[in-house]
Amino acid sequence: MLPIRTEVPTPVVGTGSARGFTTRQVHAGDAACGPGGVRPRATPVFLTAGFRFDDFEQAGAHFGTGEGYAYTRHGNPTTDAAERKVADLEGGAEALLVASGQAAVTVAVLALVAAGQRVLSATSVYEGTRGLFMENLPRLGIETDFVEDANDPDEWARRITPDTRVLFCESVPNPRNDLVDLAAVARVAHAHGLPLVVDNTLATPYLLRPIEHGADVVVHSASKFLAGQGAVLGGVVVDAGTFDAGRSGALFPHLVERTRLGGPGYVERFGGSARIAYAREVVAPRLGPTPSPFTAFLVAQGVETLSLRVARQSAVALEVAEWLAGRPEVLSVDYSGLPSSPSHDLARRYLPDGQGSVFSFTLRDGEHAARHVVESVRLFTHMTHLGDVRSLVLHPASTSHVLRSPEEQAAAGIWPGTLRVSIGIEDPLDLVADLEQALATFPAAPGRVS
Ligand SMILES: *Cc1c(COP(=O)(O)O)cnc(C)c1O
Numbered sequence: 001m002l003p004i005r006t007e008v009p010t011p012v013v014g015t016g017s018a019r020g021f022t023t024r025q026v027h028a029g030d031a032a033c034g035p036g037g038v039r040p041r042a043t044p045v046f047l048t049a050g051f052r053f054d055d056f057e058q059a060g061a062h063f064g065t066g067e068g069y070a071y072t073r074h075g076n077p078t079t080d081a082a083e084r085k086v087a088d089l090e091g092g093a094e095a096l097l098v099a100s101g102q103a104a105v106t107v108a109v110l111a112l113v114a115a116g117q118r119v120l121s122a123t124s125v126y127e128g129t130r131g132l133f134m135e136n137l138p139r140l141g142i143e144t145d146f147v148e149d150a151n152d153p154d155e156w157a158r159r160i161t162p163d164t165r166v167l168f169c170e171s172v173p174n175p176r177n178d179l180v181d182l183a184a185v186a187r188v189a190h191a192h193g194l195p196l197v198v199d200n201t202l203a204t205p206y207l208l209r210p211i212e213h214g215a216d217v218v219v220h221s222a223s224k225f226l227a228g229q230g231a232v233l234g235g236v237v238v239d240a241g242t243f244d245a246g247r248s249g250a251l252f253p254h255l256v257e258r259t260r261l262g263g264p265g266y267v268e269r270f271g272g273s274a275r276i277a278y279a280r281e282v283v284a285p286r287l288g289p290t291p292s293p294f295t296a297f298l299v300a301q302g303v304e305t306l307s308l309r310v311a312r313q314s315a316v317a318l319e320v321a322e323w324l325a326g327r328p329e330v331l332s333v334d335y336s337g338l339p340s341s342p343s344h345d346l347a348r349r350y351l352p353d354g355q356g357s358v359f360s361f362t363l364r365d366g367e368h369a370a371r372h373v374v375e376s377v378r379l380f381t382h383m384t385h386l387g388d389v390r391s392l393v394l395h396p397a398s399t400s401h402v403l404r405s406p407e408e409q410a411a412a413g414i415w416p417g418t419l420r421v422s423i424g425i426e427d428p429l430d431l432v433a434d435l436e437q438a439l440a441t442f443p444a445a446p447g448r449v450s
Contacts, residue, residue, distance in 0.1 A: 078296045335355065358423075
């Protein structure tokens with residue numbers, strides 16, 4: 001029963017290298033020397049606030065060109081190694097590691113958008129991101145327009161105004177798994193000279209690389225699958241390195257103009273990587289969400305096993321989703337891996353190697369059934385997190401999505417009986433047995449014929 005698919009995942013060839021994904025996840029970004037020229041095999045944790053200058057000239061040169069290491073808020077070798085690894089796996093030019101996924105979204109957006117300008121976002125985004133767009137950015141003079149149907153390119157185009165500076169969506173929104181046709185949204189963005197920023201947290205670069213489908217910037221909560229073991233918070237911004245000053249320079253003058261003192265601007269210094277260079281030099285170190293070098297170490301260490309975990313988690317999730325879909329207590333299962341999902345066709349195109357580990361299912365008997373399952377499971381952990389090697393369960397209507405009105409919850413596929421799970425690497429039979437005992441002990445509602 002429930003055989004696990006054990007075949008070796010298809011090697012994925014990234015845009016920057018001929019080597020397979022699994023090879024690159026352990027070798028890309030390999031750190032250089034340790035202190036004193038010793039050569040540790042693992043990436044050393046440079047747990048230091050700053051670095052000694054060699055001499056007077058080198059100190060001045062660092063402040064002039066940014067070369068070398070001086071202070072960890074501006075750069076650290078452990079952090080750099082993690083950044084090179086994630087950039088390679090996403091097929092991007094460069095990455096910037098920050099302290100959380102929320103910081104990654106904030107830094108990516110504030111590197112592009114100024115007061116008086118607008119963000120255009122899918123409605124199906126992480127609640128923290130939605131709050132940032134609806135409550136925090138407006139206080140800085142940045143408003144957000146929302147697209148109801150993220151798969152309607154005409155709606156994206158219709159909602160672009162002369163002040164719009166970025167299009168934003170998630171590759172795999174949670175909890176409904178209503179996938180977004182990234183290539184279609186990217187075409188609309190590029191027709192207007194605008195970048196598409198994609199939150200790729202739930203897919204991970206193992207399953208989907210948005211840059212290959214036209215995205216310009218990718219963000220992650222590294223707290224989830226990248227780190228993978230629920231021990232640390234982190235975030236990452238990856239840039240495709242494709243900023244085209246000829247096409248978009250007028251929309252982003254801060255990237256093309258010369259500096260306050262008349263020095264060369266970002267495009268002149270960094271070309272297509274002007275966006276991420278600005279994020280690295282001006283946005284992240286000033287706003288200050290610097291990751292600890294220890295965080296960088298844990299993220300890079302996590303990424304070394306990414307494909308193994310995500311392939312396994314996707315396979316186990318499919319087994320559990322199929323089992324749930326056959327249960328009489330379950331009204332519906334929202335998982336793009338199931339043929340019943342409206343996103344199944346998009347999943348075949350965008351997620352051929354697995355559909356991820358996060359999905360939701362809705363119990364017929366509503367909230368009291370959902371409460372019973374959450375309180376009865378023994379193996380699943382009841383908590384608000386995703387992408388852990390352990391399976392997790394959450395009731396979105398009363399927790400993560402409680403700030404949405406009942407109408408907004410319904411539009412997002414969240415009902416009183418909906419539970420979201422993030423499937424770990426456990427044996428699927430044990431997960432199914434845990435859910436089965438939780439469902440079996442559910443007391444029939446009064447008057448319910450069973
Ligand atoms: C968790 C999450 C975030 C926020 O990340 P933190 O690391 O918790 O700050 C952003 N986007 C998505 C899709 C997430 O799941």
